[in-house]
Every structure is written in C-alpha cells, then in structure tokens.
Amino acid sequence: MRWILYKKKWHRLTTIISGHEYRLAIPEERTAVTVDRNGLGRVVRAHYGLNTHSA
Numbered sequence: 001m002r003w004i005l006y007k008k009k010w011h012r013l014t015t016i017i018s019g020h021e022y023r024l025a026i027p028e029e030r031t032a033v034t035v036d037r038n039g040l041g042r043v044v045r046a047h048y049g050l051n052t053h054s055a
Contacts, residue, residue, distance in 0.1 A: 004047050
C-alpha cells in the first residue's frame with residue numbers, strides 16, 4: 001500500500017487501471033479522487049515540493 005501527502009492530508013494511493021488511472025482515498029473518509037497519469041504526476045510533484053509548472 002502506498003501513501004502520499006496531498007493537500008495536507010495523507011491519502012492511500014491505489015491503481016485502478018495499470019498505468020492509466022489511480023485513486024487517492026482518505027481511509028477515514030468516504031470520498032476518493034480518481035486521477036489520470038498526468039494528474040498523478042502533479043500530485044507527486046506537490047508531495048515532494050517540486051515545481052508544479054512545466055518549463
């Protein structure tokens with residue numbers, strides 16, 4: 001199980017479709033966010049504090 005800090009909360013990261021869609025869910029809440037590969041890239045860059053704007 002993978003975890004990522006996104007918008008000041010820890011989310012569990014699961015794969016829906018390998019290489020295409022991912023789900024970010026907060027276990028104690030009943031909501032989840034589904035992101036594509038590009039969206040996941042933005043989330044990971046935000047997690048590591050990298051520049052979120054492409055050059």
